[in-house]
Amino acid sequence: MPNALQISKLTKTYANNVQALSQVDLSVEQGDFFALLGSNGAGKTTMIGIICSLLNKTFGSVSVMGLDQATELNQVKRMIGLMPQEFNFNPFEPIEEILINQAGYYGIDRHQAKARAELLLKRIELWDKRTDMAKSLSGGMKRRLMLARALMHEPKILILDEPSAGVDVEIRRSMWDFLKELNNEGMTIILTTHYLEEAESLCRNIAILDKGQVIEQSSMKALLAKVSQQVLILESGKSLPNPLPMLSFSVERLDDHSMQVVLDKLSISNALETLGKEGIEIEHVRSAQNRLETLFLRLTSRED
Amino acid sequence: MWIAYKTIVVKEILRFSRIWVQTIFPPIITTSLYLLIFGGLMGERIGPMQGVDYLHFIIPGIILMTVIQNAYANTVSSFFLAKFNHSIEELLISPVSYWVILLGYVSGGVARGFSVGLGVFIAVSFFVDLSIYSIGIVLITFLLTAVLFSLAGFINAVFAQSFDDISIVPTFILMPMTYLGGMFYSIEILPEFWQMLSKFNPIYYMVDSFRMGFLGSSTTDFITSMMVLTSMIILLAVVAFYLLKRGVNIKT
Numbered sequence: 001m002p003n004a005l006q007i008s009k010l011t012k013t014y015a016n017n018v019q020a021l022s023q024v025d026l027s028v029e030q031g032d033f034f035a036l037l038g039s040n041g042a043g044k045t046t047m048i049g050i051i052c053s054l055l056n057k058t059f060g061s062v063s064v065m066g067l068d069q070a071t072e073l074n075q076v077k078r079m080i081g082l083m084p085q086e087f088n089f090n091p092f093e094p095i096e097e098i099l100i101n102q103a104g105y106y107g108i109d110r111h112q113a114k115a116r117a118e119l120l121l122k123r124i125e126l127w128d129k130r131t132d133m134a135k136s137l138s139g140g141m142k143r144r145l146m147l148a149r150a151l152m153h154e155p156k157i158l159i160l161d162e163p164s165a166g167v168d169v170e171i172r173r174s175m176w177d178f179l180k181e182l183n184n185e186g187m188t189i190i191l192t193t194h195y196l197e198e199a200e201s202l203c204r205n206i207a208i209l210d211k212g213q214v215i216e217q218s219s220m221k222a223l224l225a226k227v228s229q230q231v232l233i234l235e236s237g238k239s240l241p242n243p244l245p246m247l248s249f250s251v252e253r254l255d256d257h258s259m260q261v262v263l264d265k266l267s268i269s270n271a272l273e274t275l276g277k278e279g280i281e282i283e284h285v286r287s288a289q290n291r292l293e294t295l296f297l298r299l300t301s302r303e304d
Numbered sequence: 305m306w307i308a309y310k311t312i313v314v315k316e317i318l319r320f321s322r323i324w325v326q327t328i329f330p331p332i333i334t335t336s337l338y339l340l341i342f343g344g345l346m347g348e349r350i351g352p353m354q355g356v357d358y359l360h361f362i363i364p365g366i367i368l369m370t371v372i373q374n375a376y377a378n379t380v381s382s383f384f385l386a387k388f389n390h391s392i393e394e395l396l397i398s399p400v401s402y403w404v405i406l407l408g409y410v411s412g413g414v415a416r417g418f419s420v421g422l423g424v425f426i427a428v429s430f431f432v433d434l435s436i437y438s439i440g441i442v443l444i445t446f447l448l449t450a451v452l453f454s455l456a457g458f459i460n461a462v463f464a465q466s467f468d469d470i471s472i473v474p475t476f477i478l479m480p481m482t483y484l485g486g487m488f489y490s491i492e493i494l495p496e497f498w499q500m501l502s503k504f505n506p507i508y509y510m511v512d513s514f515r516m517g518f519l520g521s522s523t524t525d526f527i528t529s530m531m532v533l534t535s536m537i538i539l540l541a542v543v544a545f546y547l548l549k550r551g552v553n554i555k556t
Contacts, residue, residue: 014556052397056555074399082397088390097318104311105398149394 002066004030004157004188005051010060012046012212020046022212024060028190028205030156033183035199035220036192037296038209044192045085047209048161052082065156078106081155083146085162085192091135095126095145098134099152106153113152120148123178139166144175157188164195176202196292200224210300226295230263234275235284245278260288308400309408316412320378320419327378328420331370335424338366339431342488354490354521359432364515365487367424368449372482372507373474375417375450379409379457380470387461392554402548406458406541413454414447421446434518441526442517448533449510453478455540462547462554486511492523506536 005028012021021043028034038044049055051062053073062069064076089098096117103113121127124144129137137145143163150158160179164172179202183189193199199206200220207217216223235258244253249271250262263271272282320327343359353361386392395405428434436442456473464470485507491499502508509529516522522529548554 054393054396054555056551077397077399080397084393086390088393090386090389090391092319092322093315097315101311101315102394102398105308105395105400107305107307107399109307153398 001030002063003027004032004065005190006061006063007047007051008061010047010050010062011058012043012050012055013058020212021050021060024209024212024214026207026214026217028188030065030188031183031186032188032190032205033179033203034188034190035203035206036190036209037196037199037206038192039300042209043212044209045161046212048082048084048159048192051159052080053077078153079156081150081153081158083143083150083158083160083163085165087142087146089134089142089145089149092133094131095134095137096121096130098145099149102149103152108153116152116154117148120151124148125174140168140171143167144171147175147178151182155187157190158182160189160191160193162192162194164193164198172198196296200292208296208299216299220292223295224292230268231288232261232263232268232271233286233288234259234261234272234282235286236281237283238281240280241278247274247278249274305401305404308398309404309411312395312400312405312408313411313415316378316382316409317415319382320412320416327374327416328423331374331420332423332427335366335370336427336431339363339428343432354492354515354519354523356519356521360434360519361490361515362488363428363432363434364518365485365511367421367428368446368511368514369482369487370424371417371421371446371450372453372478372510374420375413376453376457376460376474376478378416379413379454380461380464380474382412383409383458383461384464384467384470387464387554396554402545406544406548409458410451410454413457414450417450417454418446436518437520438517440517441513444530445510445513445517445533448530448537449514452506452510452533452537452540455537455544458544459540459547462544462552465553481505481507486523490523506532509533 005026007024007026010021010024010026011019013019024043024047036044036047046055050057051064051069053069064079067075067079069076093101099117099120100110100113103116104110108116117130118127121130124147126137126141126144126148129141134142134145143166147160147163163175167175176198179189191199191203203220205218206220206223207214209215233254237257239256240253240259242253244251244259249264252260254260261271268285275282339359339362343362347358350358352358383392425434460470460473484502485505486502487507491502491508494502503524509524509532512522512524513526513529516526
C-alpha cells in the first residue's frame with residue numbers, strides 16, 4: 001500500500017533567496033493522524049502550500065497515494081482537502097454557496113453538493129447560519145466553515161494548518177471529536193498546530209520541522225518516551241516549611257501551599273514518600289509542563 | 305469540467321446580481337443622461353450623421369460603451385478581489401484547468417456586459433423608436449467586444465497589486481479610447497490624419513460594426529472589423545492563459 005504522502009528532497013527557495021525548505025524527506029502512512037510541528041517560519045505552511053499546489057517547489061518530489069504530483073496533478077488535487085491557516089474565502093458569499101461552489105470545482109453537481117453541504121454544516125453546527133454572509137461569522141465559525149469546505153469533495157487526505165487557532169475550548173473539543181471520527185473512518189489527517197496538547201492527544205505520528213528541515217520523525221509514543229523528566233506542581237493542605245528541606249530531587253517553593261518538583265528518574269510515589277518522611281503531606285499533584293512542549297523546545301534548542 | 309465551468313459562471317452572475325445597485329442600475333441612469341443631453345438637447349443642433357439623426361447615431365455607441373466598461377469592470381474587480389481575499393486558492397487547489405478558470409471569468413464579464421447592455425437597450429426603447437438592421441451583427445459584435453474586454457480586465461487584475469491599479473487602466477486608457485473610438489461622432493468628419501490614427505483604436509471597429517448592426521451603414525468593412533477583434537481576442541487569451549498558468553502574482 002503506497003504512503004498517503006511521500007516527500008523527497010523537497011526544497012523551496014523564495015525569490016528573495018529565503019530558503020524555506022531544504023531537502024525535506026517525509027512520509028505519512030495511509031490512515032495516519034500525523035502532526036507536523038515547528039515554530040513560526042519553520043516551513044510548515046510552505047510545505048503544505050507545495051503539497052496543495054498553491055506554491056511552486058524549487059526542487060524535489062511530492063507523491064500522494066502513490067501518484068506523482070508532477071505528472072498526475074489533477075488526481076493528486078482530488079485526494080487532498082485543505083483547511084488553511086488564513087481565511088481564504090469570499091467574505092461576501094453566503095456560507096452554503098461557498099461549500100456548494102467548492103464541490104462544483106471538483107465536478108460534483110449542485111444537487112449532490114447541496115446534500116453534502118447540509119450534512120457538513122449540521123455536523124459543524126453552522127446549519128442555522130447557512131444563508132449568512134461568511135463575513136458575519138466569528139473567527140471560530142470561519143475555521144469550521146473552512147473545515148467543512150475541505151471535506152466537500154470527500155478527500156482521502158485532510159491537511160489542517162493550525163485548525164484550532166481562535167477556536168474556543170468547547171468547540172475545539174468538538175472539532176477534535178469530529179477529526180477523530182474522520183480518522184477512524186480511514187481518512188489520513190495531517191495537522192500543524194501550535195497547541196502541542198492538540199498534537200499529543202490526537203496524533204499517532206509526528207515530524208518536527210525546524211529552519212526548513214525535518215529534525216525528528218517518529219511515533220508520538222516513541223518521541224514522548226524520550227522525555228523522562230517530569231515537572232510537577234505539588235499542593236499541600238498545610239503551610240509548607242520555609243525554607244524547604246534539602247531533598248534528593250530538585251524542589252522549589254512557589255507559595256505557602258505549593259511547590260514545583262523536577263523528577264528525573266524517581267517515581268512520583270517515591271517522591272511523595274520522601275516528602276511524607278519530612279512531614280509534608282501532599283493533597284494534589286498536577287503536571288507543570290506539557291511533555292511534548294518540553295521535547296519540542298529541547299529539539300529546537302529554544303529552552304533556556 | 306462542465307460542472308466546474310458552470311459553477312464559476314453562476315458564482316460570477318450571482319456576485320454582480322447581489323450588488324445590482326452598484327453594477328446594473330448606474331449604467332442605465334448614466335446612459336439615459338447621455339441620451340437626454342447629447343441626443344435630445346444637443347442632437348438637433350448637431351444635425352444628422354452617417355445619414356441618420358444624431359440621437360439614433362449615438363445610441364449604438366453608448367450601449368457598446370456600457371458593455372465595454374461593465375465586461376472589463378466585472379473581471380478586473382472579481383479576479384482582483386479573489387486574489388485580495390485569497391479565495392482564488394479555492395480554485396487553485398482544485399482540479400479545474402486554467403482554461404476553465406479563464407473561460408469562467410470571461411463568461412462572467414460577458415454576462416454582466418449583456419445584462420447591462422440589454423438593460424440600457426430596454427431603457428432607451430422607452431424614449432426612442434429603435435430598429436435593428438441585423439440582429440446577427442449586433443450579437444456577434446457584442447459578444448466579441450465583451451469577450452475582448454473581459455480578457456483585458458482579467459489581465460489587469462493579474463498584474464494589479466492594489467485597488468488603485470484596477471482603476472488606472474479604465475480611467476486613463478479605456479475611457480479615452482472609448483471616447484475617441486467614434487462613439488459620439490463618425491470618423492469621416494475628422495481630418496485625414498486623425499481618421500488614420502482612429503483606425504489603430506480597436507474600439508473604433510467595435511463601435512462601427514455595432515452601429516452597422518443597428519443602422520445598416522458603416523465606415524469600414526465588417527469582415528475587417530471582425531478580423532481585428534478576433535485577432536485581439538486570440539492575443540489577449542494567450543497572454544491571460546500564460547499569466548494564469550505561470551501563476552504570475554498568484555503563486556510564488
